[in-house]
Amino acid sequence: MPTYQDPFSRCKLCGQDGSTPTYRLDKGEIYRCPHCDFHFLNQLDGNVDAEDAGLSSAGRRYIESRVAEGEHLHPLRLRLVQQHCSIDKAMTLDIGAGLGQFVRLMQQQGATALGIEPSTLRRAYALEAYGLELDHRLADGGYWQNGHSQSFDLITLWDVIEHVDDPRSTLAAAATLLKPGGLICLDTPDREVFSYRLSQIVNRLSSGTLPLFFSQFYSTVRYGHKQIFTRRQITELLQDCGLVPAPVHLDGPAKRAFSGKIVLTARKPTPHSPLPTPHSPLPTPHSPLPTPHSLSPLTSNARYRGLPASQQFCAIIFFNL
Structure with missing residues (x-):
């Protein structure tokens, strides 16, 4: 009789087998890798956009409720980018462009800015509200990888890497699209915040009956959060993709706006710059929960x-x- 192979037993981060469901949500389970301590949800979107409707009246109301958040965060993200590179006349790509607000902001700063967004709903809003045609094809697909290798000075992934099915493939694809010397900027929720760590312990103590704050970090809906990183995990993943992380300075308003998030930048080495140094293995917990x-x-x-x-x-x- 054939044995059942859990499709989520293979870790998304380190690629080793042995991940097991460790924390329970109302819908879904959070898997933990025993080798690198990566946490990820047993949920994948796949490549089909069939469940995502166009811009209905209900969809428009939902989208408009998110516009204000982008209007607040994107100018702060722009300031972060400006600390590290010149935008005027730059070729830029926003992966997971959402409503297109950051693409539009970059165009206003003089960049040739493109955006990738798999959601039909969000692409429809970007076209209607800003006249932007965002591309539905994923960054690790043939269209981008074969036709746009080493094309971009700047690639951004704002609140994106926690949503994708395969974070390693997504960042490796972004690195391929980046010119030598180009910059990647990203932000993502931080797994080391107090509310997450407390949720781990309470979920264990309650035998999975109390997810506590886990629902703020993970979601089983389409395009929901599928994995949450520690700072070291996402930093070392960038290094694995051949990128060199660079320091990030956040001032008062940005510190408040990005509270509970990891904000990182990384450069693609030029032929004359040093390659990323090998890093030590991803840490395992000092002691089990x-x-x-x-x-x-x-x-x-x-x-x-x-x-x-x-x-x-x-x-x-x-x-x-």
Whole structure:
């Protein structure tokens, strides 16, 4: 009798087998790789856009509710880009362009700006609102890889890498499209924030019945969040793709706007610049997260004896964060 092979047992980040469902959501499960500690959802979109309707009245209302967020964040992202490269007359590509707001902003700054957006709904809004024709073809497909290799001075992925089916393939494709000396800028949710770490422990202690804040990080809807990175994981993935991460300075308004996010830039080496240095293996956790069995009974550890049960519970959680 053939054995069943879990399609999500192979890690999206390091490529090794052995990932297992570790945290439960109301819909879906979060897999954890025992080799590199990468966390990812058992959800893929595939390449078909059939479930994504055009710009209906309901779709327009949803999109318009997101416009204000982009109008706030994109000028701050523009300032970040301007710290690292000149935009006037640059060839730029926004992967996961959404509503097209950043593409439009780059065009206003004098760039020849293109955008990739797989969602029919968002492409329709970009065309109607800004006259932008965003491309539906993915960056790792033949159209871009065969016809636009080493074409762009700047490639941006704003709140994108957590959405894609294959983050390694997406970043490798972006690196191929980048000119030598070109720049990649991205931001993505940070897995090391307090709310995520607390959710890990509470989910374990409740045997998966309490996802707590996980629903703010992951979503099983089409184009939802499928993986959340630590800073080291996404930095080393950029290095694996042949890119050299560069320091990022965020001032007061940007710090507040990007709170809870990882913001990174990376350059593609030129023939005369040093290649990225090899990095050490991705870290495994220093100690495993507590399980209900390892924490029961709560009073088994002398440091918590004498505290009320609720305080014992909180003390153990915070001690283990």
